[in-house]
Amino acid sequence: MRGIGLTDKQKIVSAAAWSIGAGLLGRGVGLVGTLLIARHLSPGIVAEVTVATIIALTGNWISAWGCGQYVIVRGGEGREAIFAASVFYLVFGLMVIAGLWWMAPTLAAWFDTPRLAEYLPGALIGIGIRRLGAIPDKLLARELRFARIALATALGDVAYALVAVTLVSTTQLGGQAMIFGFIAQSCVIAAITIAGTGWRSWLTPVIVSAARFRDIFRFGAPITGEITLSEGARYWDKPLVLRLLGAENAGAYGMAFNLAQLPAIYVGGHIGTVMMPAIVRAQPTDRAPLIVRALGLTAVVLFPMAFGLSVCAPTLVAALLPPEWSQVAPLLSVLAAVSVLAPASFMLASFLGALGENGTALRIELLTVLVLVGALVLLSRWGVVAASFAVGIALVAQLALSIAACRRHGLSLHGLGTPLLRVTAACMVMVAGVLLLRAMMSDWQGAPVLGLVCEIALGAALYPAALAFLGNDLLKDVLRLLSGTGKAELQRTLVASPGVQND
Incomplete structure (x- = not known):
């Protein structure tokens, strides 16, 4: 197999600079936004919103089932591999989101935080929107187009800060201002990544064999466990x-x-x-x-x-x-x-x-x-x-x-x-x-x-x-x-x- 050329190596190097620079910029703006939000909300309310978001993220990790990694590793096998992974990812995600939405009152009672049931549906909507851009994100990574990924993440952080700070300081939404900020962040990230690949590159219907879905299931099982536990250790x-x-x-x-x-x-x-x-x-x-x-x-x-x-x-x-x-x-x-x-x-x-x-x-x-x-x-x-x-x-x-x-x-x-x-x-x-x-x-x-x-x-x-x-x-x-x-x-x-x- 031939080695990658200097151009590809330069793309990776440039990507590191873009990723670090854009990531720090976006996180810096997000950090300022978080500090401003704290001036309007108590630690207790912020904690309840944070936990609602983490519950939604946990559902997202579990239902991802390694489909993004499958696109990176097996995407070269043709449109069937990409489309099958996309369908698997979207359908499984919708099922988990619906289940968590239904469980919101039970989860709120277990944590003894009634407002959790109010915040969780909005957090799940944000996750659902973000999932629309997840497969395009992996297609961009496969093509070494990390600059767009970094830009999407940075602008998403900016959108979160702008929306959440504006709403928390000018309305009586309280913790819901953070949820609306999360939804805005998801919209920006999904829009930029989808615009980079289009819909046809991953959602154009093709005939998918049962063997392909079995392959995705086998491939994703260990990856899902590892990613869920890895992210869980952080959150x-x-x-x-x-x-x-x-x-x-x-x-x-x-x-x-x-x-x-x-x-x-x-x-x-x-x-x-x-x-x-x-x-x-x-x-x-x-x-x-x-x-x-x-x-x-x-x-x-x-x-x-x-x-x-x-x-x-x-x-x-x-x-x-x-x-x-x-x-x-x-x-x-x-x-x-x-x-x-x-x-x-x-x-x-x-x-x-x-x-x-x-x-x-x-x-x-x-x-x-x-x-x-x-x-x-x-x-x-x-x-x-x-x-x-x-x-x-x-x-x-x-x-x-x-x-x-x-x-x-x-x-x-x-x-x-x-x-x-x-x-x-x-x-x-x-x-x-x-x-x-x-x-x-x-x-x-x-x-x-x-x-x-x-x-x-x-x-x-x-x-x-x-x-x-x-x-x-x-x-x-x-x-x-x-x-x-x-x-x-x-x-x-x-x-x-x-x-x-x-x-």
Whole structure:
């Protein structure tokens, strides 16, 4: 099989820049919107809306049944494969959405939150709209058209912020304003992805054999379990916290989690998502170096962002959120610090997926969820801050299991040890400097906004200075990745793998 040309590699590199840049822009706007919404809604209402959305998302994960991945992997087999996967996906999704809609009162009673039944139907409508754009999204990914995918996601985040903030500040809709924002977000994402492929490319009717549907069912079973558990490990703690500790604590926990995920998901996650096609296309001997290089590039950018967010949490919350959200500060300090582990687990899961180890990935995700649930139940007796450490415990377990599984396939991470220690040491210098400044200024009494600006500025100066002292080569890596669009570093990462193949 012929290797992909430089043009395809350049598309992947460009996609990484687009994905990271657009993702950060969209998430930044969404984050501002979330903070503005918090000025109008109590933590309890936000928690109920969040749990309604998570229930709808869970139904979406279960009913996806790996159809998107099927389109990427088997789409080259012709229109029958794409159309069959599309029909399977849409029909199964409609059935699950209808079932959850019917169960709304029962779920509200179990969580002891009556308003949940009011929010869930709107969340399900948003999921239904988003499903219309899901297969086109995978067709775009198959064609390496990641720029449109990134644009859709970013503009969707902007739409959510604009609609939700406008409605919550000018009407009496309360939590429903967030639901309308979610629906608007889904409409924008679906419209942009569908416009990129058209309807005929995936919904033109063709005769489908029973064998094709059986193939989709077999193909999707392990993928569905793995994705559902993977996403569940990120989201199911919020409903559990609601059940264990009440709506107010769950709202603060959810806000802290969303803030903490900015570095982990929208830097490491975007790099991992764009790297997945390269990993799938690579020769087996090239996949391990590709993952190791991606982990290294992620760490030098992600670690200072995560630890910086953790140390600045008290000042940030005081500056940006109303007093009733003060509980977010200690939760954010914990969750931001442990979030550095998430992208590594995501990339290692991509590595296992590229090797066809879906069963192994499924078992790892199942054990991760069990650890998360068990730790949450155990630690919740000491309050919500103690319970937040459950996320870190689950991530450590997931990473350890993933490393062990990947090692059996020749993936060695020993080369990362020294760079990670240097990056971590530089981050600790940054953290110590910020804490010393805050202590000298008596916690910025009366001037939290000024304090936040000063802490960010000091951290931004200390981290590269510490890196320059501890390892000038790492500082050069950071500067290369941040200069321009970061293409130079990612070009080196991808071009180093000459054995990449076409599907």
